[in-house]
Amino acid sequence: MAEANADIIRRDGAERHFGAASMDIIRLDGAEKHFGAVRALAGVDFHVAAGECVGLVGHNGAGKSTLMHMVAGTLMPDSGRIAVRGGIEEHYSVPRALELGIRCVFQELSLCPNLSVAENTRINHASLSGFGWRRRAAELIAAKLDEIFPDHSISADDIAGALSIGRRQMVEVARAFTVTQDPLELVILDEPTSSLDAHTAGQLLAFVRRFVASGKSCILISHLLGEVLGNADRIVVMRDGKIVASDAAKAFDRDRLVTAMGGAEAREKITAEIAKREAGPLRVRARPARQDDGKELVAHAGEIIGLAGLAGHGQTDLLLAIFAAASRAKTGIEVTAPVALVAGDRQSDGIFPQWSIVQNIGIRSLARLRNGLLISPQREAELATFWREKIGIRTPDMNNNIFSLSGGNQQKALFARALGSDAKIVLMDDPMRGVDIGTKLEVYDLVREEARNGRTFLWYTTETEELDNCDHIHVFKNGRIVANLRRDELTEEKIIQSSFGDAA
Amino acid sequence: MASLRLLLAKPWVWSFIGAGLVWLATVAFTGGYGGGGMITAALSLAVFTVIVGVGQMFVITLGPGNVDLSLPANIGLASAVAMKVMDGNDAMIVVGLLAALACGMAIGAANYLLIRALRIPPIIATLSASFIIQSIDISYGRGLQIKPPPGFADFTNWQVFGIPVLAILTVVFTIGAAIALQRMIYGRSVLAIGQNIRAAWLAGVNVGRTRFLTYTLSGALGGLDGALLAGYFRGANVDIGNEYLLASIAVVVIGGTSVAGGKANVPGVWGAALFLVLLLTMLNTFGVSAGVRLVLTGLIIVGVITAAGGQKALR
Numbered sequence: 015m016a017e018a019n020a021d022i023i024r025r026d027g028a029e030r031h032f033g034a035a036s037m038d039i040i041r042l043d044g045a046e047k048h049f050g051a052v053r054a055l056a057g058v059d060f061h062v063a064a065g066e067c068v069g070l071v072g073h074n075g076a077g078k079s080t081l082m083h084m085v086a087g088t089l090m091p092d093s094g095r096i097a098v099r100g101g102i103e104e105h106y107s108v109p110r111a112l113e114l115g116i117r118c119v120f121q122e123l124s125l126c127p128n129l130s131v132a133e134n135t136r137i138n139h140a141s142l143s144g145f146g147w148r149r150r151a152a153e154l155i156a157a158k159l160d161e162i163f164p165d166h167s168i169s170a171d172d173i174a175g176a177l178s179i180g181r182r183q184m185v186e187v188a189r190a191f192t193v194t195q196d197p198l199e200l201v202i203l204d205e206p207t208s209s210l211d212a213h214t215a216g217q218l219l220a221f222v223r224r225f226v227a228s229g230k231s232c233i234l235i236s237h238l239l240g241e242v243l244g245n246a247d248r249i250v251v252m253r254d255g256k257i258v259a260s261d262a263a264k265a266f267d268r269d270r271l272v273t274a275m276g277g278a279e280a281r282e283k284i285t286a287e288i289a290k291r292e293a294g295p296l297r298v299r300a301r302p303a304r305q306d307d308g309k310e311l312v313a314h315a316g317e318i319i320g321l322a323g324l325a326g327h328g329q330t331d332l333l334l335a336i337f338a339a340a341s342r343a344k345t346g347i348e349v350t351a352p353v354a355l356v357a358g359d360r361q362s363d364g365i366f367p368q369w370s371i372v373q374n375i376g377i378r379s380l381a382r383l384r385n386g387l388l389i390s391p392q393r394e395a396e397l398a399t400f401w402r403e404k405i406g407i408r409t410p411d412m413n414n415n416i417f418s419l420s421g422g423n424q425q426k427a428l429f430a431r432a433l434g435s436d437a438k439i440v441l442m443d444d445p446m447r448g449v450d451i452g453t454k455l456e457v458y459d460l461v462r463e464e465a466r467n468g469r470t471f472l473w474y475t476t477e478t479e480e481l482d483n484c485d486h487i488h489v490f491k492n493g494r495i496v497a498n499l500r501r502d503e504l505t506e507e508k509i510i511q512s513s514f515g516d517a518a
Numbered sequence: 519m520a521s522l523r524l525l526l527a528k529p530w531v532w533s534f535i536g537a538g539l540v541w542l543a544t545v546a547f548t549g550g551y552g553g554g555g556m557i558t559a560a561l562s563l564a565v566f567t568v569i570v571g572v573g574q575m576f577v578i579t580l581g582p583g584n585v586d587l588s589l590p591a592n593i594g595l596a597s598a599v600a601m602k603v604m605d606g607n608d609a610m611i612v613v614g615l616l617a618a619l620a621c622g623m624a625i626g627a628a629n630y631l632l633i634r635a636l637r638i639p640p641i642i643a644t645l646s647a648s649f650i651i652q653s654i655d656i657s658y659g660r661g662l663q664i665k666p667p668p669g670f671a672d673f674t675n676w677q678v679f680g681i682p683v684l685a686i687l688t689v690v691f692t693i694g695a696a697i698a699l700q701r702m703i704y705g706r707s708v709l710a711i712g713q714n715i716r717a718a719w720l721a722g723v724n725v726g727r728t729r730f731l732t733y734t735l736s737g738a739l740g741g742l743d744g745a746l747l748a749g750y751f752r753g754a755n756v757d758i759g760n761e762y763l764l765a766s767i768a769v770v771v772i773g774g775t776s777v778a779g780g781k782a783n784v785p786g787v788w789g790a791a792l793f794l795v796l797l798l799t800m801l802n803t804f805g806v807s808a809g810v811r812l813v814l815t816g817l818i819i820v821g822v823i824t825a826a827g828g829q830k831a832l833r
Contacts, residue, residue, distance in 0.1 A: 365717065366713045
C-alpha cells in the first residue's frame with residue numbers, strides 16, 4: 015500500500031512540475047471535510063484531465079460522495095483548493111460548476127415525479143423559454159435518449175413518477191448530457207447503472223466511451239468493479255476519506271481493486287454447497303398474470319429462488335402480487351406463510367423518514383413487541399440492537415434518524431426489518447442496487463444462513479453475480495417466466511439468451 | 519438548562535407559551551382581576567375543541583389530503599340525537615350519550631366508505647357528507663330546542679375547586695390518546711401511513727383498517743362532542759358545531775402536528791385549544807368589536823401556522 019501511495023505522489027509531483035495542471039478539467043488539492051466529529055475527507059488530492067474517464071471506487075462511507083459533492087459544488091471543503099482548468103476557484107458553487115460545464119448525476123434520483131420528462135429537462139435549461147419551450151425541451155431530451163439508449167421507448171410526455179425506476183435513471187442520465195447554453199466538460203456519474211439492466215447499462219457505458227473519446231471527461235462511480243475496470247482510463251480507490259491508490263485502469267485487476275478497497279476478503283465463489291437439501295414444505299406457488307403456458311414459480315422452505323432477466327419485465331409485479339396474496343386470497347397464487355418484503359427503491363417503498371432506525375426496524379414486528387396492549391420500547395430496542403450486531407449497522411446510536419445512515423446501512427436496516435420479523439418468506443426487490451461490495455457479501459452470507467434455518471427467499475436481482483446464491487433461477491421476459499434454471503445450469507449466456515430470445 | 523432546551527425543542531411547548539402570554543396580557547389589562555375565573559372558563563370551553571381536535575389530529579396525521587370536514591355537521595346532528603334520546607330524562611343520559619357516539623361513528627364510517635369505495639379525495643368526501651348530514655339534522659331536529667336533562671346539564675358544568683370535571687376527564691382521555699399514538703400498534707400504523715402509505719403497506723401495516731378506524735374515531739369524537747356541547751349550552755342546535763371546523767384544524771396545526779402527516783402530538787392540542795379560547799377572551803376584554811375580533815383571530819392563526827411551518831423548514 016505504501017508503494018501505491020508513493021506512486022501517486024510521484025506522479026502528481028511530476029505533473030505539477032511540467033505545468034500539466036492546465037490540462038485538468040478540475041483539480042482539488044488537500045481537500046478536507048469534517049461533519050462534526052466525523053472526518054469525511056482527510057486531505058485528498060484529486061484531478062480529472064480532459065478526455066479522461068476516471069473510475070472512483072471504495073466502500074460506502076469511504077468519502078466518494080463527499081469528494082464528488084465538492085467537484086459538483088454542492089459542498090465546500092473545510093480546507094484545500096479547487097482549481098478548474100488551472101484557475102483557482104475562490105467561490106466555487108453549483109451555478110459556477112454548471113457555468114464551467116461540470117455536472118452531476120447523483121445516486122438519489124432527482125426527477126420531479128409530478129412533471130413530465132420534457133418538463134424535468136427544462137428545469138436544467140433556463141434558456142428554454144418563451145412559446146414552445148415544452149416542445150423544444152421534448153426534442154432535446156428525446157434526441158439524447160435516442161443517442162444513448164436506442165430503442166428506449168420513453169416518451170418525453172411521460173410523467174416521471176409513472177416511469178419504472180430504471181427508466182427514471184435513464185432519463186436522469188440523458189438529461190445530464192443535454193446541452194443548451196452552458197458548456198459540457200465533465201459529468202459525474204454516481205452509480206449510473208444501479209437500476210439499469212445489463213443491456214441498457216451496456217448502452218450507457220458505450221456512450222460514455224464515445225463521450226470521452228470526443229475529448230470530454232467523466233467520473234464513473236460504481237460498485238460493479240467490472241464496469242469500472244472495463245470503462246475507466248484511470249482508477250482512483252478511496253478508503254477512510256483518503257485516496258489509497260490511483261493508477262491506469264490497465265494496472266488493476268479485480269483482486270487488486272478489492273485488496274486496495276480493503277475490508278472485503280477476496281471473494282470466494284460460493285462453491286456448490288447446495289448440500290442436497292430435502293425439499294421442505296411448499297411455501298409459494300405463483301403464476302405470473304400474463305403467463306400463458308404452464309410455467310410457474312414454486313418455492314419450498316429453505317430455498318432461495320432467483321428472479322432474473324432484464325429490469326422491469328414483471329419480476330417486481332410478481333413479488334408484489336405474492337405480497338398481496340399473503341393477506342388476501344388471489345387466483346393463481348398460493349402463499350402458506352407470513353411474508354416480508356425488502357424494498358429496492360428505498361425512498362418510495364421502504365424508509366419512514368421521520369423515524370429512528372429502531373422504529374424503522376420494528377414496524378414489521380409490532381405485534382410481537384407488545385407487552386399487553388402497549389409496544390414495549392425495551393423490546394423494540396432489543397430487536398434493533400440484536401440486528402445491529404448481526405447485520406453490522408454502523409451508527410453511534412440506533413435512536414438516530416434513519417437518514418443519519420449511509421445508503422448501504424439504510425438498506426441493512428430494511429433487511430433487519432424483514433429478517434427480524436416472523437416472516438417465513440422474504441421477498442427481495444433488487445435490494446442491493448447501489449450497495450457496496452462489503453455490505454453485499456455480509457448480506458449474502460446472512461441470506462444463505464437464514465435459508466439454512468428454513469426461510470424461503472424470492473430474490474429479484476439485476477446483478478447476475480447475485481444469482482450464484484440461488485437454488486433455482488427463473489428468467490423473466492415481458493411479464494412471463496421464460497426459463498427455469500438450476501444453479502448448476504446457470505451461466506450468464508443462458509440468462510442473456512432467455513432474456514433476449516423470442517419467447518418460447 | 520439542558521432540560522429546558524429539551525423542553526423548548528418539543529413542538530407543543532410553543533402553544534402553551536402562547537396561551538400563557540395571552541393570559542398575562544389579559545390579566546395585565548384588567549389589573550389582575552379575574553385571572554382565575556378566566557382559566558376556569560377557558561378550560562371549560564377548550565374541552566370541546568380538544569375532543570374534536572384529537573380526532574382531527576389522527577385524521578390529518580394519515581397524510582396529505584386527509585382531513586375531516588364533516589365534524590361541524592356531525593356535532594350538530596349528534597347534539598340533536600342526544601337531546602332527543604335523553605328527552606329531558608336523567609335516567610336516559612347514558613343511553614343518549616351512546617346514541618350520540620353511535621351516530622358519530624356511523625358518520626365516520628360512512629366518510630371512509632365514500633373515500634374508499636368511490637375513491638373520492640377525503641376533503642371532497644367529508645365536505646359533501648357534511649351537507650347530507652346537515653340536511654338530515656334539519657329535518658330530524660325541526661329546529662326544536664330540546665333541553666338537556668338537568669342532571670346532564672349540571673354534569674357538563676360541574677367544577678371541583680374551580681376546575682371543570684369535564685376538563686379533568688378530557689385530560690385523562692388525551693393521555694390515553696397520546697399513549698395510543700406512540701405506544702399502540704394503531705398509533706404507529708397511523709404515523710407510518712402518514713409518512714409513506716406505500717412503504718407502510720409493504721411493511722405489513724394494515725392500511726385499510728387503520729384508515730377506517732381513524733375516520734370512525736374522528737366521527738365518534740364529533741358525536742360525543744355534540745352531546746356534551748348540547749348539555750353545556752342547554753340545548754341542541756344545528757349550528758352548534760360550526761366554529762369547530764376551523765378550530766379543530768387550527769389546534770392540530772398550532773399544536774405542532776405536521777400538516778404533511780406522519781408526525782403528531784397530543785399535548786399541543788391542549789395548548790392550542792387554550793390559546794384560541796384565551797385569545798377570544800382577551801379580545802373581548804379589550805372591547806374589540808365582533809368584526810375586528812374575527813379578523814384578528816384569523817390573522818393570528820395564519821401567523822402562528824406560518825411561524826410553525828417556518829420552524830419545520832429549518833430542520
